[in-house]
Amino acid sequence: MAPKKKGSTAKTIITSHVNADYDAIAAMLAAQKLYPDARIIFPGSQEKTLRDFFIHSMGYLFNMADPAFIDFSDTSTLVLVDTRQKNRLTGVKELLEKKEVAIHVYDHHPPGPDDVTPAMEVFKSYGATTTILCEILQKKNIPITPEEATVMALGIYEDTGVFTYASTTPADFIQAGFLLGCGASLNTVVSLVVREIKAEQISWLNDLLNEMTRHQINGLDVHISTISSNTYITDLASIVQKVMRMENLELYFAVVLMGNKVHIIARNRIPEVDVGRILSMFGGGGHAYAASAKIENHTLAQVEHLLIDQLKKETRQIQVARSLMSSPAITIEPGASCEQAGNTMTRYNINTLLVVNPDSGSYEGYITRQVVEKILFHQLKTRPVEEYMNSEATFISSDANLAEIEYQIIEKKQRIIPVIDHEEIKGVITRTDLLNFLVQHDKAVKRTDQLVFKKQNARKRRIHNLMAQRLDDRTMDLLKSIGAAGDELGLNLYVVGGFVRDLLLQRTVDDIDIVVEGDGIAFARYVAEKLNCRVNTHKKFGTAVVIVSEQIKVDVASARLEYYDFPAALPIVEKSSIKRDLARRDFTINTLALSLNADTFGTLIDYFGATRDLKDKTIRTIHNLSFVEDPTRIFRAIKFANRFGFDIGKVTANLIRNAIKVDCFKNLSGLRVLSELKQIFSEEDPIPAIRSMTDYGLEKVIHPRLEITPATYQILESANKTLTWHDLLYVQETYPRWAVYFMVLLHRCTFKVSEQICDRLMIPVGERQLLLETRYKAENRLGFIESNHPVSRQKLYWALINFNTVFVLYMMALTKNEAVRRDISNFYTQFRHVTPKIRGKDLIRIGVTPGPAFTKILNEVRNAKLDGHLDTREKEMDFAIKYARENNMI
Structure with missing residues (x-):
């Protein structure tokens, strides 16, 4: 049995959620009017403006208590306002676990999976929880003082955005009028709700605007900003609201890394999206029009992509082939064995494979995991796939509407549909893809031919002028020539990685790495012939080097994906798209790409927030298993941090420590470790990097x-x-x-x-x-x-x-x-370069016999020169003759 705390007892406790806003605090005050003998526990970490206001102005209105000094043994009722989520409550965990404590809830947020089970609940989807409680106070004729009315009005005004949010209801107006009738001070409300932006917040507002990306998800415009800060950003919610107003946005998410936690603030004006439901999947909460969440141990890029994935599931709009399909399609040859088919499906975690003729590229059918498993059971693993594939399969084009997709999958019972344009496979749509979509959207979709806009998951901007300033004419002409060759072959081309990174950092740009969405080797040969220069190819990796001159070499590679058979193994490489090619790279700062095709030349493409991390001077990895799959990336993180004067992000640093803890280096080749060490030790000043290595204990890897x-x-x-x-x-x-x-x-x-x-x-x-x-x-x-x-x-x-x-x-x-x-x-x-001017032929001329005497005489001449003598050739000859005679050499 836990010992009793020292302090007062309380039969009723009132509290709200952490990071309490004005509505939460006003609702606690209103609840205190309903439960006059209750003690209020402030949930902590209010915004600074809230602390200042309530502590210095209105604190006397609250019967407050510190949970550390309350004896909960006599508490029978716990009143929760503006929340019902367990993970948003602090200080009352002991009461939540007591079955004999009755929980009363007053809330305007919709229910969620992490809710408490209340004995009594009042839920109304008003704009503010304070409105619910004021309505009860009014019906019960409980008197409210002007000071109390001011605090309660403050809660309603803030949570309705001064009655501008889409969540505002007539009841909010009615209760605000009731509170004004009780003497609420509008001057006080306006001074606190309508806040002027502070000087230190302007830079954050600017960052949110600059890092904003527009996505079209299921036909809806979604704007997402991703920024980071080493310190806590006060009043972030109000800054987000200003962005909404300034840009007239309908659906906006601010994804902000502060320390080692990623915060999401969401604001919404449209009925197709419930941001409270979306962020509840991240452990957060709120209602359909405003919500927030905090995520630990994830990178910004991961959270952003998880958010986008969640939006795709939750928004209620049309999806057609372009947005439903997965690309590139995973295929197998007709002549491949059924055992190979099974291994391929296991490797990629899929249940159906397209069968494609390797010579013509034509689609011939598909084979399922169920069929393959039966074949293996019957000991027929060596039989070719073409003997058991479904060859009656059809396909659709990339602009197919939902009705066409439903017909193929539901009516014709086809498990997988290839998306094919002009005899080229663009991707696949599976039965699971369609069923998930229909279940998530309750089939509330229109059967029309409306097309969905092309997805824009990358930040894009033109930096042609920066290229012109930073690159010499020869390099610019070379890049334009390469882009022109891509246009001639109908290929998308990008210069990627360190070239783009160093260009933005205004460092010396050296290596030119080109990625081709297509056959990199064939393209390299075409360029080499066009530029009249040599090319070296590496078929195993799908790469080539175009040798323009002794000083200029261009590395060319096919866009590719990589997977690892086991931790620390060398990657297996396959062709892919530019996005997947960039996604396989080590750190966000190395994921930038520049388009070289004529119509988009100089367009910077940033899928993973690399420009943000360059600005923040932070090294961040893209995936949580990045260091486990390739431990050499740990050395590279340290190398880049040292070279550029960057910090390693907190999440990335934790991932490094975790990878070392699980002994990720045990399967790593010593040659690969040596290669990374050489690169670190070859830096201009490797000492900070060596200190970082010892901080992580990497010297023990050596x-x-x-x-x-x-x-x-x-x-x-x-x-x-x-x-x-x-x-x-x-x-x-x-x-x-x-x-x-x-x-x-x-x-x-x-x-x-x-x-x-x-x-x-x-x-x-x-x-x-x-x-x-x-x-x-x-x-x-x-x-x-x-x-x-x-x-x-x-x-x-x-x-x-x-x-x-x-x-x-x-x-x-x-x-x-x-x-x-x-x-x-x-x-x-x-x-060290002191040498005699005379030579062996001079010694022969004076009569010295070739042999050891030559070395002896010349070394003595050198010794004399080292002592500062024999500054001319003549003096050397005189010295040699004298020495040779004294030692009977002539």
Whole structure:
């Protein structure tokens, strides 16, 4: 038995939902008039304006109590106003679980699945819950003071949008008039309901407007804005309402990421949609014309797509072939085995496959899972599909109306209908698709030939001028030529990924990646022939490289989808559409596409809120299983965050931790880990990325005993300064930057652990020797120099000359002795290239016999030059003659 709380008892408790608005608080006050001995529990987290008003002005009207100091043991009645949803109540969970407590509900929201079971309920679909309670107070002749009337009027005025919302009823006007008759102050109401927008809210209003996308869903215009904020946006509902008024919208959703939660605020003016019902599917609530919800552990892109999916199910308008069909269609060849058909259906989680001739592309029939399972049961798995397929199947065009679809599926009992235009399969409509639609819409649809508008799920805008400013003429001409080639072949073309991202970030644009909705290899060959240049193809992946010049290469790929047979496996690639191609990518910022076709050239396409995330400087993944399917994306998230100075979103960071927790790296090839590490260590300053790796514990992916300590970071900082110094020398020498940082990480490891790391990462033989034997030699040589310092130029030269650039830089990074570092840098910049001007032929001329004597004499000449002597060729010859005579070499 739980111990009693210290504090007062109360037989009746009144409360409302979290984030209480004026209607909820006014309704609690009105309920207090009906239950005069009740205590009111404020549900917490009211808007700041509400707190200020009620605490400083009207708080004395409420018989308030803190639930932490109320003894609920004597409570027999719980009064809920403006809500009946369990998940929107705080502080009274104990009472909800008590069977002996009678629950009374006063609410204007329609019932939902998460409702309490009340002993008494008053529900009326008025514009405000306060209207319901005022109506009761009026009938009971319960007196209301002017102050109480002001608070109650405030609730009605706000929840009806000053009587402008579609949910407003005659009863709301009547009760508002009744309250005015009781002395309600309209000046107070207007000052709080008709709020002027604050300076800090203007930027959020602007963001909502700029990030607004229009969708046509089942014939209805739906506007959705998706934005994010690292801080809580106060009074978001009023900002959303201003957007509705400014843009004269009928159906609007603001999807806002605040911290690690996505908030949805919905406003509606049309009867075809119930936003309260839609957002109840997200754990939220409200009524048909206004609702809200909060979602945790989902990305903005996921919530937006889930919202759109829910809208498609809930709106009551016509759907025809274009909107019903799934694309691309999953097909199989007539000669494929029935076992292959079963595996394909399992892979894609479908129950019917289209059978398509691979040579002609013609549709020949379909085969169902039920038929395949019977065939497998009878041990006929090797038999071809064409022997058991239904070959009497028909098809429809993409502009077919609902009556045609019903006739084919219901009357002709066809399980699946291909949508075919001009002998090309555009997609499929299944029996389940149609039945779901009819059930959800109660068959309240019109059988007409009306066409649905083309879906617009992507944000689109022209950035042709930005391209002209940022790209040189040669690149612009190349992109236009590629687009023209696409038009000639009737193909849609896009430049995608890093090219578009870096263009918008105003960074140097390098790689040109083209995606073709069609055969990428065939298109690459066509372009190469047109531009008179070479092309390399990779049939396995459907990709090609058009080599325009030594400096310019264009990667071409077919739009494709990917699936994974198991976590950390390499993806299986298949052709698809541009949207699905972008959906398979790692992060939202890499999902942008630019159209290259002439009529849409320079149109930016953004399906996943990438422009928003570029603006917010945030790395966000698209799918919750992204890191499980491909763990290398964890390294890429860190790399991009470091490169661009972005943050990793909270949801994405949680997904990374979860993926690591389930040991997503256990099946990952060491070569793939090595590739990602090389890319990170090759960045201009990889140290923040290395810190992020250790924050997530990724160093243990390299080896369980790898430790990155504060001392390691000191050497890493020294390495970064050393490499920066080297790169500012503008010496024309390439070296593997990554190797310097990698050797620093291995510096404190034993030789055995270093070997195991090389084994784990499958490091090639040459690089393995570099990281093991040669590194140890460099460390020993550095120790020799430090213990014998100061050393002469000659000794320093011969100590270092056999080490290449990467090891010289490594030694400079490693030493803590500034004098040693300075001497090594002088060796590198001033005298590592010291060589005699005389040659072997000169020694032959003075009588030296070719052989070891040559090397001995030339090395002595070099030593003398290192000491500052022999500044001319003549002096070198004199020195060589003298040395050769003294040593009996001539």
